Amino acid sequence: MKLQFKYVFLLMLGLMWSNTLFAQQTIRGVVIDADTKETLPGVNVVVLGTSKGIATDLDGIFVLSLKEGESVLQFSYLGYEKFEMDVTGKTDITVELKPIITMMDEVVVIGYGTVKKSDLTGAVSSIKSADIGKITAFNAEQSLQGRVSGVQITTTSGAPGAAASVRIRGVGTFNNSAPIYVVDGVILDDISFLNSGDISSMEILKDASATAIYGSRGANGVILVTTKTGSASMDKAIVNVSMESGIQQLEKTIDLLDGRQFAIISNEIRPGSFNNVDAVPNTDWQDLIFKVAPMQNHQISVTGSTQNSDYYVSFGMFQQDGIIDKSHFERITLK
Secondary structure (H helix, E strand, O other), X not given: OHHHHHHHHHHHHHHHHHHHHHHXXXXXXXXXXXXXXXXXXXXXXXXXXXXXXEEOOOOOEEEEEEOOOOOEEEEEOOOEXXXXXXXXXXXXXXXXXXXXXXXXXXXXXXXXXXXXXXXOOXXXXXXXXXXXXXXXXXOOOHHHOOOOOOEEEEEOOOOOXXXXXXXXXXXXXOOOOOOEEEEOOEEEOOOOOOOHHHXXXXXXXXXXXXXXXXXXXXXXXXXXXXXXXXXOOOOOOEEEEEEEEEEEOOOOOOOOOOHHHHXXXXXXXXXXXXXXXXXXXXXXXXXXXXXXXXEEEEEEEEEEEOOOOEEEEEEEEEEEOOEEEEEEXXXXXXX
């Protein structure tokens, strides 16, 4: 009886061991880059729906034991798309992770190169070509008006087409408080000659850390201007034509006295100034001085590439009151 009980116990123990053996599954795999085929160390391998997981070693290899019901593995790695695989009945696998492709629209120019906007710590504002073209501006400075915080754009006089005064975070120094302009790496004091249609992007450096590379000249801020250039990806020439027209006029006039009212007030201040107040003529000096000023801005540009060079050629004309004030032949950029 004791011998039979011993055999039964051993048989049950063997059955339990065999069930445990067959219930477990050992997976060995390697994780590689789908493009370069290089192994990826430190990839997180997790059993889907559980907290069970492991990371790949320096050679991108992992070994993981699975229980019954654990059949789907999830692979995740920084900069790569997540991937899930059903490993039922498999022992050796190779997993290819695809890198995440991101657009580089948020790249801004700084004093010593370019950087992604998310990695930027200094006070830098960026205006792209599409935003510049949304408003009608007859010079490059006016295209910044109302679009960048901390930048004040005002006209120096009431004359149509007058130059703009730019102040970044108020008046920083005595005498000249204007910022400097860096056009494609060349430091300038004025960019009124530049057609706004030729600008690819404008970056405004506001604080000390951003302007330190320019020394004392950057004390009032720096405006970096990147102009448009040709691209090797263009297989044919592209012609762009831009035509803008508008008027400048006085928005509101001052309510003035007529001739008789002026004479009465003058006699009260200085008696005897006008003997006959009804004889003083009524002249609207504001109507004689301030007139409607029609303005036009035309530009044509040709951009493209050949086997030996990239090119961008543009010609612009600014016309005011029938007088051509500005015309320029911009540039030819070579590869």
